[in-house]
Amino acid sequence: MLQNIRVVLVNTSHPGNIGGAARAMKNMGLSRLVLVDPLDFPSPEADARASGADDVLAGTQVVATLEEALVGCNLVLGTSARDRRLPWPLVDPRECGAKVIEEAAQGMEIALVFGREHAGLTNEELQRCHFHVHIPSNPDFSSLNLAAAVQVLAYEVRMAWLAVEGQAPKVQKPEASTEELATMDEMERFYEHLEKTLVEIGFLDPQKPRHLMPRLRRLYGRSSVNRSEMSILRGILTETQKVARGEPHKRKDQ
Amino acid sequence: MLQNIRVVLVNTSHPGNIGGAARAMKNMGLSRLVLVDPLDFPSPEADARASGADDVLAGTQVVATLEEALVGCNLVLGTSARDRRLPWPLVDPRECGAKVIEEAAQGMEIALVFGREHAGLTNEELQRCHFHVHIPSNPDFSSLNLAAAVQVLAYEVRMAWLAVEGQAPKVQKPEASTEELATMDEMERFYEHLEKTLVEIGFLDPQKPRHLMPRLRRLYGRSSVNRSEMSILRGILTETQKVARGEPHKRKDQ
Numbered sequence: 082m083l084q085n086i087r088v089v090l091v092n093t094s095h096p097g098n099i100g101g102a103a104r105a106m107k108n109m110g111l112s113r114l115v116l117v118d119p120l121d122f123p124s125p126e127a128d129a130r131a132s133g134a135d136d137v138l139a140g141t142q143v144v145a146t147l148e149e150a151l152v153g154c155n156l157v158l159g160t161s162a163r164d165r166r167l168p169w170p171l172v173d174p175r176e177c178g179a180k181v182i183e184e185a186a187q188g189m190e191i192a193l194v195f196g197r198e199h200a201g202l203t204n205e206e207l208q209r210c211h212f213h214v215h216i217p218s219n220p221d222f223s224s225l226n227l228a229a230a231v232q233v234l235a236y237e238v239r240m241a242w243l244a245v246e247g248q249a250p251k252v253q254k255p256e257a258s259t260e261e262l263a264t265m266d267e268m269e270r271f272y273e274h275l276e277k278t279l280v281e282i283g284f285l286d287p288q289k290p291r292h293l294m295p296r297l298r299r300l301y302g303r304s305s306v307n308r309s310e311m312s313i314l315r316g317i318l319t320e321t322q323k324v325a326r327g328e329p330h331k332r333k334d335q
Numbered sequence: 336m337l338q339n340i341r342v343v344l345v346n347t348s349h350p351g352n353i354g355g356a357a358r359a360m361k362n363m364g365l366s367r368l369v370l371v372d373p374l375d376f377p378s379p380e381a382d383a384r385a386s387g388a389d390d391v392l393a394g395t396q397v398v399a400t401l402e403e404a405l406v407g408c409n410l411v412l413g414t415s416a417r418d419r420r421l422p423w424p425l426v427d428p429r430e431c432g433a434k435v436i437e438e439a440a441q442g443m444e445i446a447l448v449f450g451r452e453h454a455g456l457t458n459e460e461l462q463r464c465h466f467h468v469h470i471p472s473n474p475d476f477s478s479l480n481l482a483a484a485v486q487v488l489a490y491e492v493r494m495a496w497l498a499v500e501g502q503a504p505k506v507q508k509p510e511a512s513t514e515e516l517a518t519m520d521e522m523e524r525f526y527e528h529l530e531k532t533l534v535e536i537g538f539l540d541p542q543k544p545r546h547l548m549p550r551l552r553r554l555y556g557r558s559s560v561n562r563s564e565m566s567i568l569r570g571i572l573t574e575t576q577k578v579a580r581g582e583p584h585k586r587k588d589q
Binding site for chain 2: 217300304
């Protein structure tokens with residue numbers, strides 16, 4: 082179950098933090114580390130701070146964009162400071178752990194995303210997350226070391242996992258009740274299609290986007306869209322485009 | 336209440352860990368650090384890793400023995416690996432946090448004691464503790480970095496403190512706190528508008544509705560749509576209808 086969970090570090094500056102994160106992960110039983118455009122990796126400093134978590138570092142995947150890091154993910158949680166202009170579903174680390182294990186138990190793929198040492202995640206990156214996680218901290222000194230933040234979330238994941246593992250073997254939920262969720266890349270393709278369609282019908286002015294796409298991302302992101310719903314939504318967009326382009330469509334004049 | 340809690344590090348080898356511990360403490364609202372016979376302190380490495388928790392380092396008390404570090408304490412909890420010859424009351428970090436705050440609220444003085452980087456606490460030192468705290472970890476890779484261990488316990492102390500203070504980090508229900516949700520009748524009018532539009536673009540055949548509307552109701556119903564999102568969705572439908580009806584709409588031909 083823990084192998085469904087990847088830790089994604091975005092634009093990390095200090096290789097020591099990558100090593101520290103790898104060690105914290107392995108301590109808590111996590112093994113999949115993905116680095117988005119790290120400043121300095123591989124590095125002897127990362128090896129030193131990993132302190133034996135060499136297998137995690139050796140298996141680390143390095144990619145160029147957050148989008149690549151999230152391919153195949155069903156649930157994405159990103160760490161965030163509390164105050165954001167754009168309100169977003171917010172959980173604390175404990176709720177994060179519970180949610181991660183609940184979804185991992187259903188076979189879902191999950192990403193925990195951590196931002197840059199000083200600047201965190203950008204608003205655009207945060208909008209790719211289903212949930213934001215805020216680690217409660219001293220308001221006057223709120224920024225945790227990156228590896229320490231990974232440690233806290235990985236610890237809560239392990240606590241939630243132990244609580245589930247400690248129980249009698251779980252009765253698998255009936256297939257019907259758990260339709261497979263759309264993956265992150267399917268959601269991205271949907272948002273691209275939606276944006277294009279909104280431009281074509283004249284609702285979205287690319288010159289004045291008015292936060293329209295972030296708002297729609299937030300709306301659909303909250304809803305945990307499953308695959309059959311996704312194909313309905315894509316079908317609606319395709320038909321709308323046909324209408325907008327004056328192509329023959331299914332409409333019958335009554 | 337948090338000022339009744341001291342963190343005691345015994346025989347720390349690496350000054351970086353002292354700095355990391357100071358940062359983790361200050362992040363979680365703790366301020367009293369006591370070092371028992373550290374190998375190298377003060378040190379620029381400690382300052383660097385403290386990353387702004389200079390006041391914690393400046394106020395650090397350096398003593399020669401654990402006994403001195405514990406003067407005045409009513410409750411002492413020491414970190415420990417799970418398997419010890421000596422059976423002792425054992426708690427996990429969450430129970431530790433609850434216990435610490437319960438006692439601190441009564442005005443008690445509490446110490447959280449952490450051992451050496453590689454060897455932990457000796458049996459003699461462990462016997463000075465009322466409780467042992469074990470951080471659950473991967474049995475094959477169980478030794479946490481010292482600053483990471485301080486982070487986990489300090490985090491649990493803060494969580495317990497927040498719960499008592501009544502300011503436990505609240506889950507921000509999607510929008511509920513900041514933006515008003517659409518009412519049930521607004522949702523109904525939206526579904527009517529959606530259905531009409533889907534018929535007009537030819538996506539929904541009223542003769543063969545294929546459970547389309549119930550599925551869309553379930554999708555949007557899950558999402559707790561707020562009023563500003565509702566007006567976006569209604570706007571999209573209105574523009575789509577104009578396109579379907581061949582009415583002039585906002586689209587500019589590029």
